[in-house]
Amino acid sequence: TGFFNNFHRYDAIVQYLQFLAAKYPDHAKFDSVAKTAGGRHLAVLRIAPYRRVGKKLVYIQGGSHAREWISISTVLYFVTELLENFNYYQNYLKGIEIGVVPVLNPDGYEYTHTRDRLWRKNLNFPPGGYCRGVDLNRNFGFKWGYIGASRNPCSEVYSGRLPFSEAETEWVRRYLVNNQYRTKLVIDVHSFGKYLFYPWGYQLGSAPTKATLHQIGQQVAKAIYKYRGTKYSVGTASQLLYKAAGGLDDYAYGALGVPLSYTFELPGSSFRNNPRDIIPIGKETTAGFIEFIKIVNGLS
Ligand code: 0X9
């Protein structure tokens, strides 16, 4: 017991997801996909109440930045809460499938356990180069490399050789393209700062549906606030943080037309979250995710 009393190595997380899928075979399916530079596979949990095609798809990912451990535990907390109380949430889940990748960057995540706690990128080694790692949230193919990213492999925000040059982002691209017209919501979880971002991240100019994005973001922030008073700032990353292109949020919204695309920056004051915060942050953020899912449920 007490999986959420601490952070875990990648193998343990994969085992936990397999355990959940085995325990809830009617609602969850485990999949092992892609292959990273380090030879690891991405673990996907697909959650769906009824066997029906044409379901709306929600995609949620964590751990794209290696050091942001709380993003991983939070996504794991959410799937656990959903599966353990499936009957309670069933009404909101009708017609919705949720694809979840808790750790998009397993190579980098393992590296933060073994070598460098503050590593951010993946661990891909460019041939002949001396610096490794691509920032996965600069590698998506929308306005790639336009701003807030670097062509220098030694940079913390290295965008990669090409858009989707990395196995991790290429898998996300293919998954979202294959499900393009039924994907209604994409959530990318990061830390830290108590922000809820919607597009655009790459420029200050407004997204065409900014008013809706903002209103829904505020509604979600309110659901989180109700849980224990955590106050999120809702807006664009370009206005509230900095401009950066090549993120998943802008790609899903701008290139694929996913109507709702958000990035969470979870609470905290460092990347080294206290394990005591796993459960409270897991709970309050789950309240926000559920609010999102209720909203998607109301969409046509
Ligand atoms: O810089 C990032 O990728 C995110 N912040 S973090 O501190 N977790 O690295 C913010 C991404 C916001 N979205 C875009 N800029 N598209």
Ligand code: ZN
């Ligand atoms: Zn991040």
